[in-house]
């Protein structure tokens with residue numbers, strides 16, 4: 001069952017595959033266009049979450065290796081920042097076609113390292129691919145503005161110029177999509193990058209680097225280091241790194257936002273969430289329940305946009321037994337198994353934490369309507385599986401509500417009106433996403449106006465915007481002021497420069513110095 005995926009050094013012509021059974025490969029670094037062995041003695045075991053077998057080892061990059069990555073990115077920036085917009089566009093066109101061609105292999109690696117089902121893993125790659133596709137429009141995305149004759153013979157122009165070396169730090173739950181939120185946008189704007197993928201599943205990032213190499217993007221433009229806190233601190237403090245993109249938990253995100261900003265860097269930080277799904281009694285029951293179940297338990301709840309809290313308004317509470325029936329029917333299994341709806345959690349520790357949070361809900365008085373804690377998957381008895389679990393009559397003070405569970409657990413509550421539902425949502429510190437299920441336009445409009453959440457779905461459970469828009473989580477779910485991808489992404493990775501210029505044919509010069517502020 002263990003098939004490890006490794007990069008062959010300097011390979012050409014598609015993804016080089018080296019399947020090893022028995023031996024455990026060590027992941028490489030990607031520095032200056034080469035896959036290199038780390039000299040590090042500190043290795044992190046990477047387990048298949050469905051079996052807990054060690055499938056690869058991730059080296060914690062040494063200070064010299066991290067320095068080499070930044071240095072390669074700094075050197076590459078000199079040429080890459082001067083490349084034409086058409087060159088960068090061509091590279092993106094090539095990259096998107098390579099990702100499409102290798103989508104299934106990328107997905108297989110994601111299922112192996114992260115655990116999600118194959119079909120879900122393909123979605124992970126697809127949503128990242130859409131960002132690359134959007135980057136192919138850089139010829140219009142990076143346009144500046146011009147205004148001529150702002151004064152006599154005077155014109156105003158603006159440009160969007162690259163920043164320099166940028167860094168990306170990514171979480172485990174979307175091993176392809178989130179790196180693809182970062183490096184294509186940074187690179188297409190003329191920047192270079194050092195990426196530090198999650199140490200729990202960096203395989204997809206490494207495969208993307210093979211494709212990047214094949215796309216014609218020059219050596220050194222993107223580099224990959226591995227590690228944990230030391231690598232993060234190195235990025236936050238390095239004087240040659242201009243900007244940091246982070247996606248992950250609150251604890252790491254706030255720390256990186258503060259430490260990076262203190263060092264004068266631009267930082268965008270997408271963090272945790274608690275997303276509410278509001279079910280109105282006038283909703284299309286079939287649609288609402290299916291959407292809610294899919295969004296609560298899909299990817300074993302390990303999505304920052306999972307609908308992890310259900311708010312039943314008025315008589316919609318009558319539908320709870322049907323919700324439980326649908327949740328019970330979901331198949332929990334290893335991700336490549338036919339019919340699997342959800343796979344394992346990322347680690348035994350993550351499973352332990354989820355079980356503790358469920359127990360805390362029971363201890364604090366919530367009603368356990370569906371208990372997936374004792375689930376065992378045949379043939380995968382050592383995997384980190386938890387079945388769909390539903391806690392009802394949850395109160396906002398309970399720990400299972402105040403904490404992001406990040407597992408296949410739906411907490412649910414009842415309220416009488418949409419206003420009460422909005423009040424619950426607005427009192428929650430997070431603002432990543434929310435959804436309402438209703439057939440009433442006025443209710444939907446009120447909800448979209450009054451819910452203080454950055455991404456709202458109306459009869460859409462996971463409202464993650466496509467890349468012509470940006471990912472706009474708000475309040476406790478975001479730090480920074482330019483969002484990921486879309487216009488926000490272009491703004492983040494560029495400096496707006498304005499030029500005020502005067503050119504006169506008759507060369508009439510001023511007769512004396514003007515000390516008043518020019519108008």
Ligand code: NAD
Pocket residue numbers: 169170171172173174196197198199227228229232247248249250251252253255270271272273303304404406432471473477
């Ligand atoms: P994580 O914070 O544990 O890890 C993210 C990255 O930060 C990793 O590269 C890791 O090595 C590093 N890191 C971890 N702890 C650190 C620390 N204390 N100091 C410095 N660096 C640290 O997150 P995760 O468990 O990999 O991902 C799950 C979290 O990410 C959830 O909270 C989820 O909501 C969030 N997430 C948010 C979004 C979003 O767009 N808002 C998207 C995906 C995931």
